[in-house]
Amino acid sequence: MIPAAFDYAKPSTVDEAVRALAEGGEDAKVLAGGQSLIPVLRLRLAAPTVLVDVGGVGELRGVRDDGDALVIGATTRHADLLRDPLVARHAPLLAQAAAQVGDRQVRHLGTLGGSLSHADPAGDLPGAAVALDASFEIAGPGGRRTVSAADFFVDFLTTALAPDEILVSVRVPKRPGWTTHYEKFNRVAQAWAIVGVAAAVRRENGSIAEARVALTNMGSTPLRAGAVEQSLAGSAATVDAVASAAGHAAEGADPPSDAFASADYRRHLATVLTRRAVLAAGGIA
Template identity: 75%
Template sequence: MIPAAFDYTRPSGVDEAVGALRDGGEDAKVLAGGQSLIPMLRMRLASPTTVVDLGDVTEMRGVRDDGDALVIGAMTTHDEILHDPLVHEHAPLIAQATETVADRQVRHLGTFGGSLAHADPAGDLPSVASALDATFEVAGPSGRRSVPASEFFVDYLTTVLEPDDLLVSVRVPKLTGWGTHYEKFNRVAQAWALVGVAAAVRRSNGSVAEARVALTNMGPTPVRAYGVEDALTGTAATEDSLAAAAQRAADGAEPSSDPSASAEYRMHLATVLTRRALQAAGGA
């Protein structure tokens, strides 16, 4: 199909982009990588009055070291994430999950911030941001503010972003000395995850000192598996203890049933994939 007519603007800075969104009203849309928006335009599932193309906003690109954290620009592509040495050194979980995103062509165009702002519960990166306790820098007409990942995702395809807000960057704490792993199950290669698990484990003297686990596609937003984290912390990092903690993976989850999988099957997958992710991250 042919998209409905819309105005198009390509700002060169964050403030200019926020102004364009404000002027465009609540039906204005941001074009980041376009891997989600363009199909929606063509199918007329979205009919914006204005499309604000962020391709020239250089401030929103790249990865930089900021002391105890990395700051990743929202317009940094998946491919740039995969080849960034800082990400591999300090936030390998992001690289592990990004490697599973779609195919090479999509990874060259799709953006880190675009995936997070789109907030698809089957997307891989929202659960990773949740597991890493990331913080989102948001720019709006009233200035900039920081939003923790635990508050950023509100509902299905919905975040705290207002129509004239812009996700500028994501601050990710460095996990030095942690083991990480992203485990994903999909029916065919390059498909959305039926269920995914982002896991990070810090060991000390053979025991689990800290653990962070978040689930993909187990509810309308990323699901932080606090039950698993509580069950693991302070226990010996053995295969049995990791498997026992994984039994609590679906606590509080609200998976849906659809033609790809039933809610019951997703609950089962969450347990199996969490055990695998913990074993890989925890070294058991």
């Protein structure tokens, strides 16, 4: 199907992009890698009057060290996350989740900011961002503001971004001594997650001192598994202790039932995948 007609703008700065969005009104859309937007346009599920292509905005690209955190530009591509040494050292969970996104072509075109802004609850990177307690820098006509990952994802395909705002960068705190893993279940290769789990663990003296666990596709937004985290904190780093904590994975979640899985099956998967993710993150045999 051919998309509806639209105007096209290609700004070279963040300020120009914000102006183009403001001038385009509520029917303007940001184009980054296009891996979420283009299929929607082709199906005519969206008909923007203006596409604002931010691919030429240099400020939105790349990874830099900012002392106690990494700052990752919104148009940094999934493939770049996989090979960046700063990400590998300080935020490997992002690379682990990015490796599960689509296929090689999608990873070479799709962007971190595009995935986060699309806010599909079955997407892999939103859960990783929540588990890492990332924060997002947003630019709009009134200037710039920072929103935590916990507050950025509002509802299904809905974020804290206003129509005239763009995501500039993602700030990820460094967590020395933490190890991570992303576990995903899908029925076929390259598919969206039926359920996914992003886990980060800090071990100390043979125990799990702290843990952070976020769930993919267990509600309308990525969710922190707070009951799991509380159960793991201070527990022995053993298979039995992790399995017991993972039993709380679905508490407070409201998973959907759809053509791919029932809500009850997703609750079961959340328990199984949380156990696997935490064991792998913690290096527990």
